[in-house]
Structures are given as C-alpha cells and as structure tokens.
Amino acid sequence: MMHNNKCIFCHFPAQESGKGCQRPQLDNGFVDPEQNMYQDGMTLTYACDKGLKTPMEGWWGMITCENGRWSDTPRCTAKGLMKEGMLVRSCDAPPQVNHATVVQQYHNNFSNGSKVVYKCKRSYIMEGKADVVCLLGEWTSAPTCSEDRIFDRCGEKPTVDNGDFISDSDRNRMALTFTCINYYKLVGPEQVMCYNDQRWSELPICKVTDSWQRPFVADVQCQNGQVAIGRCACMYDELHTTQRNRLYST
CATH class of the missing domain: 2.10.70.10 (Complement Module, domain 1)
Known part of the structure; x- marks a missing residue:
C-alpha cells in the first residue's frame, strides 16, 4: 500500500482452522466412520449393541467435532x-x-x-x-x-358300554367326564375321579332311551335254502326310519 510516497506493508494473520477431535471412547457400540482423528466440524455417527440405546432413545446417535471437543459424549445404556x-x-x-x-x-x-x-x-x-x-x-x-401322568395311579382308564369320556386333569386329580351315544342316556355320576388311593370313583351306565324301538316289520322268506329278509324297517324314533335288504345263510 502506498501512503505519502511511502510503501507500507500490512501483515494479516491467516485464519486458523479449529482443532480436530480424537476418536471418542464408546463401550458396547461402534462409530462410523472409524478413524483416529476427525476434522473440526465433522459429524460422527455411532450405534449401540443389541439391547442398548443411545441418550437419544434410539439405536444410533450423532456427535459433532467442535474445535477439539465433541458436542456430546457418546453412550450406550440399557x-x-x-x-x-x-x-x-x-x-x-x-x-x-x-x-x-x-x-x-x-x-x-x-x-x-x-x-x-x-x-x-x-x-x-x-x-x-x-x-x-x-x-x-x-x-x-x-x-x-x-x-400329566396322574392317571397312572389308577391304571387303565375305565370304560362304559355305549359311552365315551373326555379327560380333565390338574396337579392333584384326574377326572373323566362321560357321555352316552345316541339313543342312550347317562345314569349315575357324569364325572369319575381317580383318587390318590389308586381307585376310580363310581362309574355311570348308559341305558337305552324309551324312544328306541325294535324292528317291527320283517318280510322273511325261504329262497333256495337261504333265509331272505326283505324290507326290514327299523324305527328308532318318529323321525328316523331306516330300511335295509338283508340276506342270511342257514
């Protein structure tokens, strides 16, 4: 610069860049990118291992290098x-x-x-x-x-003619709930228990209902040394009638 025919030199110091940051210590997680030094202003991403989280409540977080210091301390917590x-x-x-x-x-x-x-x-x-x-x-x-193996105390499960059962058990007992097939009704206790003394309680029976009737029509003939039963009608109740042709050998 010229001033009054004199040359004046002015020196302007160069603007200094901020200090870089060293790689932060992070337990139970990892950083990206992985390097030893990071430039001032650089943003670093880090993530936590499974089951842990960052202070941001997510599985990943971000910190920035600010003149030699990180904007926050990376942490992974439970x-x-x-x-x-x-x-x-x-x-x-x-x-x-x-x-x-x-x-x-x-x-x-x-x-x-x-x-x-x-x-x-x-x-x-x-x-x-x-x-x-x-x-x-x-x-x-x-x-x-x-x-459940409690029924082993009483051995084989009991059966009832023309009936069936379902099992219902807990830690201390074994119970069998019985039902009868069609046209039979249950007489006696519905549930049978296996006691700790290795015996079953009283069994019910299945009795035929009053609505069941024996076949009332039979056309019996002798043909060639055989007994032929034709149109044998079997009525079980007022609504159900079945007819079959049967052939019996003598």
Whole structure:
C-alpha cells in the first residue's frame, strides 16, 4: 500500500482452522466412520449393541467435532427409564414356555416389575411358579409344563358300554367326564375321579332311551335254502326310519 510516497506493508494473520477431535471412547457400540482423528466440524455417527440405546432413545446417535471437543459424549445404556437418578431397566419379550400360553395381553416391551402369568395347555401340569417378573432387564425363572401322568395311579382308564369320556386333569386329580351315544342316556355320576388311593370313583351306565324301538316289520322268506329278509324297517324314533335288504345263510 502506498501512503505519502511511502510503501507500507500490512501483515494479516491467516485464519486458523479449529482443532480436530480424537476418536471418542464408546463401550458396547461402534462409530462410523472409524478413524483416529476427525476434522473440526465433522459429524460422527455411532450405534449401540443389541439391547442398548443411545441418550437419544434410539439405536444410533450423532456427535459433532467442535474445535477439539465433541458436542456430546457418546453412550450406550440399557433400555429403561430413569427413576431418582438411577436407570430402571425394562425387559424384552418374556421367555417362551412349551405347552403353555400367556394369559394376559402381549406387549413388545415390559417395564421393570412387570409380571407375566402362564397357563399350561390341557393334559399338561405346571412345575414351578406360574408367573415371571421383570427385574432390572431380566426375567425370573419360568415354569415348565409337562405331560400329566396322574392317571397312572389308577391304571387303565375305565370304560362304559355305549359311552365315551373326555379327560380333565390338574396337579392333584384326574377326572373323566362321560357321555352316552345316541339313543342312550347317562345314569349315575357324569364325572369319575381317580383318587390318590389308586381307585376310580363310581362309574355311570348308559341305558337305552324309551324312544328306541325294535324292528317291527320283517318280510322273511325261504329262497333256495337261504333265509331272505326283505324290507326290514327299523324305527328308532318318529323321525328316523331306516330300511335295509338283508340276506342270511342257514
């Protein structure tokens, strides 16, 4: 620059760029891109391992290098809620129990202290407590459901002529509920119990109903040394009549 025929030199210091940042320390997670130094103003993305989250409540977070310092400290913590300054961990889906169902509505996430109750399917009995509890991100021990073998106490299941039964059992008893086939009615106790002393309770019987009648028409003929029964009508009630042609050898 010229001033009064004199040359004046002015020196302007170059603008300094901000300091870079070293790779941040992150436990239970990883950063992207992975390098030892990051330029000032560069944004770094990081993610957490399965079951953990960032302070942003998601599985990934972002921090920026600001003149040698990161805008935030990357952290991976357990999923849960903060209560009185302490992290209260939640639980994922409850453990699966074979031959059992959960008796309440299903959730994707269970808060600390949540309880889940199981029920064994028919013909299975439960061993252990029926419920599990979420404690600090972990479920307590789950029960098991094993096949009910209580009827072994009484041996082979009893039968009733012209009847059938369904089984209904729990931890302490075995019950058989009987029904009769068509045109028979149940007389006696509907349920039969297997007692701890290895005996069955009183059995019912199935008696034919009054609406059943024997065949009342038969056209019997002797043909070539054989007895032919033609148009044999069998009435079981007022609405059901069957007719068959039968041939019997003598």
